[in-house]
Amino acid sequence: MHDDNQGILATAFQLIFTLEPELVEIVLLSLKVSITAVILATLISIPLGTLLGAYRFRGRDFITGIVNALMGLPPVVVGLALYLLLSRTGPLGDLQLLFTSSAMIIAQCILITPIISSLTQQTIEDLFNQHALQFKALGAPTSLTLLPLLRDARTSLFTAILAGFGRASAEVGAVLIVGGNINHLTRVMTTTIALETSKGNLELAMALGIILLIISFTITSLMIVVRKTQSI
Amino acid sequence: MHATDQFLPLVVKDVTYEVNGAKLIKSLNLEITSSGSTIILGHNGSGKSLLLKLLHGVIAPSSGLVTWNNNIPTTNQYWRTFLLQTPTFFKQTVQYNIEFVLSIAGIPASEHKTRCQQALEICGLGEIRHRNTHSLSGGELQKLSLARAWVLKPRVVLLDEPTVALDPPSVIGFEQIIHQFKQSETKVIMTTHDLAQAKRLADEVVFIDAGKVIEQSQAGEFFSGPESNQAQIFISGELV
Structure with missing residues (x-):
């Protein structure tokens, strides 16, 4: 490795191990934004995915199609749409949410809700189909089967939530647009990496990159552990 | 009569x-x-x-x-029950699966314990009542299916x-x-x-x-x- 790069890496680790205040502030804000977004998205997605997975009703395929299509939403388009909605002249301008962490939470929530919903729907639908004949033979109304099915599906649902968190914590485009990357206010790991790299301040960018990678590996490891637990 | x-x-x-x-x-x-x-x-x-x-x-x-x-x-109509050739169960305890049937049949909760106990004893599942269904053998699962029927006291x-997939001792049981x-x-x-x-x-x-x-x-x-x-x-x- 080149001496300069070694120096950057060493400084990056030094920033991490000394818990450099600016770095800690950025990491904590990132976690706060992503965790809040995941909680909100989970509260929307689990009921929505369960409804779509267990019930057959008119318009179900249409809603499923929309949810699936939204999984591939370009983050910058979400950011732009949200910017227009929240800007001072926009329909939600009075809420004064633009360039706040709340706007970033909303953006992440919009991006990960379709992912968690779709994974939940697939899980519940598969489980429901496995039991469909049995439920019918038992005369079990669908509404009474949902809680036990959700309990059976808990590890898969947890994996879906982790996948959502992974997606949220790696998000940059939308949060940059609606958050504005304001120092001490809306600066999160991904947006800081983009900014500091462009400024040539690679040490902080590298330190945040390492932390992001650790988060990513932790999530992946958790998913593997959860899946193993399920298969035992 | x-x-x-x-x-x-x-x-x-x-x-x-x-x-x-x-x-x-x-x-x-x-x-x-x-x-x-x-x-x-x-x-x-x-x-x-x-x-x-x-x-x-x-x-x-x-x-x-x-x-x-x-x-x-x-x-x-819970005076009649139907046991499938390949019954399915929640991945929860034996007792939970039996009590679930009582719930959907609208049996008062005050009767659940007694009825469940009877069904477990008749079907020889008393000792494994707290075991998860994913750890049961084919014979035990069919007995659980019977217990799920018995608990409703069907006519x-x-x-x-x-018994199509059971070994001879399980069939006799x-x-x-x-x-x-x-x-x-x-x-x-x-x-x-x-x-x-x-x-x-x-x-x-x-x-x-x-x-x-x-x-x-x-x-x-x-x-x-x-x-x-x-x-x-x-x-x-x-x-x-």
Whole structure:
């Protein structure tokens, strides 16, 4: 490795191990934004995915199609749409949410809700189909089967939530647009990496990159552990 | 008066069941009036399982009528239960799966414990009541399926080839529970293609072939000399 790069890496680790205040502030804000977004998205997605997975009703395929299509939403388009909605002249301008962490939470929530919903729907639908004949033979109304099915599906649902968190914590485009990357206010790991790299301040960018990678590996490891637990 | 008399006769009148134009049950007529056990015999693909599903109301006939004492069956009539050939369970404890059935049948919670205890004891599941179903053997799962039926105190129990995947000791254990059902004045209607089992359990035999009832008679008469050619071939052990 080149001496300069070694120096950057060493400084990056030094920033991490000394818990450099600016770095800690950025990491904590990132976690706060992503965790809040995941909680909100989970509260929307689990009921929505369960409804779509267990019930057959008119318009179900249409809603499923929309949810699936939204999984591939370009983050910058979400950011732009949200910017227009929240800007001072926009329909939600009075809420004064633009360039706040709340706007970033909303953006992440919009991006990960379709992912968690779709994974939940697939899980519940598969489980429901496995039991469909049995439920019918038992005369079990669908509404009474949902809680036990959700309990059976808990590890898969947890994996879906982790996948959502992974997606949220790696998000940059939308949060940059609606958050504005304001120092001490809306600066999160991904947006800081983009900014500091462009400024040539690679040490902080590298330190945040390492932390992001650790988060990513932790999530992946958790998913593997959860899946193993399920298969035992 | 026998406990099942209020639900009989079971009448199947000119029932046809079609899937994509293929008639799997063809103008089937059947009347069951006796409270003893009825074994539905027939080779694979003869329509035994479909007939049981029609009797329980899991599927509706394409034409014709199924009635229990003049009432059309629906699956939420808990005087009657249906055990599938491959039952499914929640990946939770044995006890949870039994109590779930009590909940959907609207049995008051105050009765759950006593009923569950009885069902666990009758079916020999008391010691494994807290075990998760994913750790049970095939025999234990079929016993759990029986316990799930027993707990509702049904007057009629329909069983679709329940012992097809069990080893001989498990089959004997299972049949002992079937006898308990009979002793408690529960009518048993069961499909099988196992002749030895049919001889052990049947009071009455219905033999079906290609979606039609070929013969219906008392078990003794049937096994000593069936009237129809198809049934003779079947009990002689020849492949049809």
